[in-house]
Amino acid sequence: MEINDLIKNYLGNDTVLSPSFLAEMSEAAVVLSFKKGEIIIKEGEFHPYFYFLQQGGIRSYYLANGLEIINWFAFENEWVGSIQSTQGAASRDSFECMEDCKCIRFDIQKFKSLQKEDIVVANVVNFFIEEFAIFLEDRLRQLQHREAMDRYLYVVEHEPEYLQRVPLTYLASYLGISRETLSRIRRRIIS
Amino acid sequence: MEINDLIKNYLGNDTVLSPSFLAEMSEAAVVLSFKKGEIIIKEGEFHPYFYFLQQGGIRSYYLANGLEIINWFAFENEWVGSIQSTQGAASRDSFECMEDCKCIRFDIQKFKSLQKEDIVVANVVNFFIEEFAIFLEDRLRQLQHREAMDRYLYVVEHEPEYLQRVPLTYLASYLGISRETLSRIRRRIIS
């Protein structure tokens, strides 16, 4: 059972998911394919699913003053979804496939109700949200009181896969700097 | 029972906490007082407690290049603690009382083990982490691709209590700008 393995990888092999959970999940989960450029979730719309990304890359972004501002990138074996949708509200962000993608789609409502009944599920969810919060904290540290060069070097050191798989235009937005500045920074480093 | 009321305020009166939870909590929770300037949690130290702030104000900050950089402020009826300590690691931040404070202190270990057994506790924790993640997301939007004036106006509109209770030096750091820039921005707004 795929999902079971997946969760055990994170939480250790002693994690035992209830049979009822696995049964419900296997019927609620659907494997979907998306092509490069497809938008899975649209800003402003309620989207009652979240995804486990098995293959490909996704970016999350929103519009401000006609500019796309990028929140994060996700690749293989990461969870993707809108926190707002988790609470029944419209997503504040759009999610676009940067590559062809294969995802497992989960129904949020079904998951939420399981989470209210099954303590293991509740703790698994907990674990992932905590991870996400820590990611956001790290990111804040990169943006608050740090100059462009330092932000870039952080990616080089801690998120080097972005350099391989993300266009520089997106990376610049993610870093909160302009395309041009990123370009100049990279040149300074090579020399 | 105070803690019960407290949680019901958040989750609605239909939330029923198990008697065993309440019993454990009332013995694990301690009410503490701190004076202005006291440091509750020190950067780099493991701190196995978190707090519910009943009275006063706390700031979270860390040192970078000898500068204190402020993460957030907390006031009445907010939860305060280090996410890293939740995972058994040392705190990356210090927590200082900006005013005299009254807190309820909880033992993280005890809470965690309850969370593994009691599904209501697990879901309550879930709720608060989710809230925290949304706060962090909002904050990221303020720092990424936004200029100083906009950052300040966001506080004026959404976090006006900070203007009353936080020294401008701290507020500037929170906004990721210098004291002087904040001062000039405020003058521009008055005129």
Added chain:
DNA sequence: CGAGGCCTTGACCGCGGTCAATGCCCGTGG
């Protein structure tokens, strides 16, 4: 009354944004 904390103001300048032109790579069609 003096000292220290906090905020404001001024002078200066460098980082990084904007605008515009150019280069490079690649897919498509003649």
Added chain:
DNA sequence: CCACGGGCATTGACCGCGGTCAAGGCCTCG
């Protein structure tokens, strides 16, 4: 096979936002 066009990155010129340094004002407290 080459020509063209589009997408993306680079480079240059310019300049304004915001940082740093330093001085001065104001309030509180000893």
